[in-house]
Amino acid sequence: MPQQRRKLAFSGKKKKDQILQKRCAKGHSKYLRSNQESNEDSDAPEKRVDHKLMEQPVTRGGRNKNLNRYNLQFIHESKKDIEEMKQEGFSLLEIITPTQREIDARYFENYDFPVRPPWTFDQSKEQLDRNEHRYFKEYVDDLLQKQRSNLKEHSIFELNLETWRQLWRVLEFSDILLIVVDVRYASLMFPPSLYDYIIHTLKKHAIVIFNKVDLVAAEAVVAWRHYFKEHYPELPVVLFASYLVRSQKGVQRSRYQRAHRQSMDGVHNIYRECQNIVQSDVDLSAWQQKIRDDMSTDQFDVEDAITKSQAEGELKIINATETTPHQHVKYNNGVLTIGCLGFPNVGKSSLINALKGRKVVSVSRTPGHTKHFQTIFLVQNVRVCDCPGLVFPSSTPKSLQVLLGSFPISQLQVPYRSLKLLAEHVSLPQLLRLHLPEEYDEWSAVAVADAWAYKRGFLTAKAARPDRYRAANHILRMCLSGQQQLIFQFYPPGYDDSRNSWSQHSDVAEVKKYQQVYNYEPDSETNEDTSSICSDSGDSCDEDSSNDETNADDDECDDQILRSRNAFRLLEDN
Template identity: 40%
Template sequence: MPRKKPFSGKQKKQQLHDKRIKKGKKYSTPGSSDHPPQVQTWQPSSSDKPTEPHSSHSLPEAKEHTKGVYDPSRFHLNFLKESREELERRKKDAQSLPVIFVDERELEADIKDVYRPGSATVLDVPKRPTWKYTMSKQQVERKEEAYFKSYLMNIYEEFGEQNLSYFEHNLETWRQAWRVWEMSDVIVMVTDVRHPILHFSPALYEYVTKELNKPLILVLNKIDLVPANVIAAWTSYFKELFPELHVVWFTSFPQDVRSVDLANKKSKRTRKKRVYNTQIGPKELLQICKNIVGDKVDLSSWATKIESDLQQLGFHGNEDSTNHHAAAGDSNRVLPQKVSSNEKVDKTTQDEILTIGFVGHPNVGKSSLMNGLIGRKVVSTSVTPGHTKYFQTYFLTKTVKLCDSPGLVFPSLIHKQLQILSGIYPIAQVQEPYTPVGYLASRIPLVDILQLKRVENPRYRDQWTPWEISEAWAEKRNYRTAKAARPDVYRAANSILRMAVDGRLCLYMRPPGFTHNKDYWEQHENTVGLLALQ
């Protein structure tokens, strides 16, 4: 066969365009774009001011989705577009301004500064408008679209002068969350313990506990990345501010399993198998659910499953002696079944099923947490935020049902650098990664951790710029540009940000007053108990 001729990116887009037309999966409007729309709203910056943030061109247009018509932008997350002048200005600052290490007190953060700009105002979340079963699907969707557009206009009018951060503008994503909130008996808000106040929404807490009258459980996930005294301080902080909140510690992480030949003392490579170990959290979560439902739902099958998983991994002990839980994915396990829309549910047991809905920001570990509870990978996961597009339902046991929802970014007042480092904003969408690298280097000893060597002709003798840090990391990792073989600074900066999101470079926040009372939290009973569990 003849060799394929190379073609440009523009020709590749045209090729995909023609292929979609052949398949018949194209918009009804001939001139519509293949790419998901970008929201032209104001991105917070130190020097920018909002320019008509609530105008018609800055809000996503609501679309009617016709059945059978392919729409690639339906579940696509909308991100903000920055001006070229602002990107160039920040790039020059990263090349010229040195990194100044800040005091540890700068890492303390209060939830009032993120979601409560004033004592009487709170950044609200969109709530599903009232509906009836007598309404048609088109009537419900039109009502939701009108409400959501009004919500966006109101929130920009009220907080436009504040530094509103990126938050979710896709109505379809909020619709998925609304369904989960309605169908769940218990709602679990999953947060990353490194940045818990960024992922916890006080408005959602008020809505769930006051209006829906449902219990809310806060999961502090990924506790293996943060010191125990910080976790204990955050636990007391949330319980004091939100008395109706239940707090659970959790950790879930995958491991690659390999069999070892003890006779030859060699590692025998086998096909990699993902096993999700959940060592801390399931028993406490079960106990809270027991206290909530009482005798209405029989949760003995869940307790039996936990004990069975412990025995399979060699953990022995009674119910009160440990809070460990590990899940093994061997062939003897009964696999959870995914619920489909055409599956018949036994009416005699339908009211005796406990539905637990998981909500939270992207990349906080909701899907991994569900995989850890179940014992094997049943929910697709990814390090890229926004991987889960629609809610998915699985049976943990015959009486416990888990519901995973797509990640939602709630409106807040945090700046973009912290959103990137906390995993909310996808790194692939970052056009200027050097400013977040400088923000990270000013809060953790990044140069010492990465063991970087000075570049030639440094601008400062004892200080580094974000650009020099990225350039030194490119030299160490041998990242080179394709044409001139110069250090690929952009790729190196992205690599540093990805390590920060993954936890290999751990930046974590502290509650207010933690630095002053560090000795008290070192001796706190929660710290001692968590160290014993770890």
């Protein structure tokens, strides 16, 4: 009888490799790509894939087919990029000079944005859909090829066609476009190609809204306004500052009332610019009267306002998902249509809430919170279209785009590159009162994250090591919201050489008058540690603040920030 051979051990890993080899032999592109990505020593160029962020599972019944239709969609980093970013976190910080913080529109040079391809009324909906998909695919392929050949660090931009269709729809519907930019980095939020398309191609009017002017110095706001007037002479500039629509108690309630009136001044300035454009073509007297009524009344609670308006039939919101082409008719049926455009997280929804005089659109720090455009009637003959935030194509590095709020911080795989860029612009150890950990000789992005983790008690559960990722994400969120004086900002070209002249400019007094209601002066008698976002008694609030991008409204934590630094005053509301 033949001698039996002893069976060899066959592990599960070998079984998976065997199955993978069989599938690769069949030539399926899916498994060929996964095999290529796993082979790190291969000289073949690695293919980047795009994926949707914060994708939700779809039920098998098909009831939520459009659940992930409008999600943000960007290019996913490769394993090699992730390892490089991790190693870069240990490199020493290089302090940026004031001249290096001056920036113009160079990141948008040689870049445009996708527009709706030519169409006719004779084409069916299926033909339009095929043409748009073909055009957008060719546009994205050409743009990615340009970025791979010219950039060391790839730049993110919106890859979801459905989101661009929302922009096309708003551009076609609107008579006047409001382009909202964050004044901290105004030139990085305003693509010149959008200006040329609106003014010269569509022959429409536009207004630039400088939002969050309360976070920067008055002379910087004046310098940015003159920069835009010089480079974009056909665009009027309006100052605005977002405020929280909440009722407060005691002394702080009066502060919110002043902020409400001040925001109404910004709304009134928008009305005046629209009136100059419209002239007598549309009667805006009802809108003017509404603004006067909002100015004369104090701010009230949001829930009561919504209930009252719904009962009276005043609130008119149309959530539109239709993105087919639309033939524009100027002031159709005597109605002025105002479109609201901008990058994610610049405050478009907050601006619309101020225009309406009450909260009608949910606000969040998460980029991409607004999924599709909404039509909101301010009065009978004035309506506003809120467009989702769009990341326009540019050569802006992704690490900088994270600090601009264009990419969700919660979706960052490695936050060290963005934290390093922030630490080189802002003195984090001095502002946050950090002490260099013993295991480091000099400051780096990882050292800053460890120091902040030790200070705030962000430790891992088992080994009690500093939770670097949580600490780094926490600092990035504070910078994005302008807390703890972490103001990451840029200046127009030539600002540092003319700083004295800008500080003595005649428009500085006007800007300071607009800003003074938002300046918060802490109690001089308290010696509380300013490195804490919330009060020392609000430990539970701190847990929420570290994940504030997942919350639509950061009510509890933000209330504590704006009420007082005195921890005992928080007991008055309980």
